[in-house]
Amino acid sequence: MFEVYVAARFEAAHRLLGDFGPATRVHGHTYRMEVIVRGRQLGDDGTLYDIGKLNRAVSGLASSLDYRDLNEVPGLAGVNTTAEAVADYCWERLAPPLRGRGLDSLVVRIWESRDAYAAREDTLGR
Amino acid sequence: MFEVYVAARFEAAHRLLGDFGPATRVHGHTYRMEVIVRGRQLGDDGTLYDIGKLNRAVSGLASSLDYRDLNEVPGLAGVNTTAEAVADYCWERLAPPLRGRGLDSLVVRIWESRDAYAAREDTLGR
Amino acid sequence: MFEVYVAARFEAAHRLLGDFGPATRVHGHTYRMEVIVRGRQLGDDGTLYDIGKLNRAVSGLASSLDYRDLNEVPGLAGVNTTAEAVADYCWERLAPPLRGRGLDSLVVRIWESRDAYAAREDTLGR
DSSP states (O other): OEEEEEEEEEEEEEOOOSSOGGGGSOEEEEEEEEEEEEESOOOTTSOSSOHHHHHHHHHHHHHHHTTEEGGGSTTTTTSOOOHHHHHHHHHHHHSGGGTTSSEEEEEEEEEEETTEEEEEEEEOOO | OEEEEEEEEEEEEEOOOSSOGGGGSOEEEEEEEEEEEEESOOOTTSOSSOHHHHHHHHHHHHHHHTTEEGGGSTTTTTSOOOHHHHHHHHHHHHSGGGTTSSEEEEEEEEEEETTEEEEEEEEOOO | OEEEEEEEEEEEEEOOOSSOGGGGSOEEEEEEEEEEEEESOOOTTSOSSOHHHHHHHHHHHHHHHTTEEGGGSTTTTTSOOOHHHHHHHHHHHHSGGGTTSSEEEEEEEEEEETTEEEEEEEEOOO
C-alpha cells in the first residue's frame, strides 16, 4: 500500500452553534489541511499520484476558503462549522476527480491549531 | 470514518530497566501525548466528539504526569516505563469515559522526542 | 495494537524523468524519513521493539543516502526517484531484519518537504 500526502493552509473565521462555550463567538484559525491518497500500485512513472497535481487541487481548495467566514461559505452555511464538518466539506470536493484513478481511499485532516484536528477518511471507489 | 485529535505535553523523569544503555540512567523528556478517537457518524451538532471535552480529559491526564518521576507513578511503578508502557497506561485511563459514545477506536501516542514515539491503538467497544 | 516510530533526515539531490515540470531539473530536498513498526504484543521488557535499535537501523539507512545524488544510488539508478520510489527502496532495506520478530507491519514515509510525503506500508510476515 502506498500513500501520497500534501498540505496547505488557510486563514478563516467561524463560530459554532450550540454548547461549545467560547467557540460560539466569532473567532478564527490558521487552518492546516492535510490530504492523503492511498493505493496499491505505482504507475510506470514511479508515482501513485503526481504530488504536484494533488498539491494544485489541495491549494486551490484552500485558496477558496482563505480569508473567508466559513459560516457564509455555500455548502457550509447550513451546518455547524466544526472541524469535522470542514473536513467533510473538503473531502466531498476533492474526491470526484480522484475517482477511477486506481486509488483506494482519501483522508482529509483539518487542523484548527497545532494541537487539534478532525479528519474524514473514506474509500474512493476505484 | 471520522477522527478527532488533540495533544498535550508533560515534563517527566524516568529510567528504563534492562539492556537499554544510557536510557537506564535517570533522565527525562518533554513528552507529547497525542490522542485520536475514531468513529463512523457525526452527531446532530456536527461533531464526532467535542474537541474541547476531549482536550480537557487529555490535558487532565497530562497534568497528572507533569513534573513526575514516571517510575514512581502508581500504575507505572511495577512496569518498565517505556514509551509503549506509558501509552498503554494513558490508553487505559482515557478509554472508560469514551465507551458507549458511538466511537470505534482510540489511539494514544507518546512522543519522547520529536523523532520517536510509541503508540497503542485499540477498539473501544461502542 | 502497538506502534513504535522513529525519524531521521538526509540531504540528497535528485531529478525526475517524465512530465514533472521543474522537478525534472536536478534539485534537492532535506528529506525526512519516518519509520513505524506495528505489532500486537509487548515483550517482557515493556517494548514492542527497542526504539534505540530501530533508530540505529533508520539512521544508518539515512546516512547511506546523505549528500548523495539519488539517481546514482544503486537500487534507485534504474527507477524514477519519486518519493514513492524512495519509500519503496527504504522499505525493502529496513524490512528483512524486522521479520520474524512478532511485528505485523512496517511503514516508511519519505518527506520531501514539510508539506509533502509519500509512503509505503506493508505487512512484514511474522
